[in-house]
Amino acid sequence: MELLGQLTVTGSLTDEEFDRRFQEISSYGDDHLICVIEDESSGKIAATGSVVIEKKFLRSCGKVGHIEDVVVDSEFRGKHLGKRVVEFLTDHSREMGCYKVILDCSVEKKVFYEKCGMLNRGIQMSKYFD
Numbered sequence: 702m703e704l705l706g707q708l709t710v711t712g713s714l715t716d717e718e719f720d721r722r723f724q725e726i727s728s729y730g731d732d733h734l735i736c737v738i739e740d741e742s743s744g745k746i747a748a749t750g751s752v753v754i755e756k757k758f759l760r761s762c763g764k765v766g767h768i769e770d771v772v773v774d775s776e777f778r779g780k781h782l783g784k785r786v787v788e789f790l791t792d793h794s795r796e797m798g799c800y801k802v803i804l805d806c807s808v809e810k811k812v813f814y815e816k817c818g819m820l821n822r823g824i825q826m827s828k829y830f831d
Contacts, residue, residue, distance in 0.1 A: 704746050708772040731797060732756075736789050738782050748773040748782035752790040754797050766794025766802035787817040 702719070705711050714722075726733050731754070738748040750771035757763050768790050773783045794802040805825045806814055815821075 704749060704772055704774050705770060707775060708770060731793070734790070734793050736786050738786065740777065745774065745776075747777040747780075748786050750783075750786040750790055752794055752802070754794065754799065760800050764794075764797060764799045766790065766797065766799040768794075768802060768804035771804075783813065784817050787814070787819075791818075 702711050702714060726735065733751065733753050735751045736749060737746055739745070740747045748771075751769050753767045753769060755765045755767060757765060768787065771783060771786055771790075773780075773786075791802050803822075804814065804819065811821065
């Protein structure tokens, strides 16, 4: 949660709430995969990201991988860990039979994702309910 807080607002969770959500995500199997890179010397999570596999009717019941929540701890940036996370999640999507993988990012992160092989293909639209 500390690392995700470097990406966006996380809110506060009890250990019980965290465990309940983790169990729920785990029940989705390979359709929701969380990648974690740990710094073995400190035991600290250095980077993370996830991919959710969406099953569609389009493209003969194809699948799309949605990469989410990619973040590298400020202490570990510049070591290409973010790129490794994106590549791992992209490979997982390909192995799951996805015809594409997509993600949303801020304008500031556009160059990073282009270096990961992503192309700007449109505009993201959102509506928040807070």
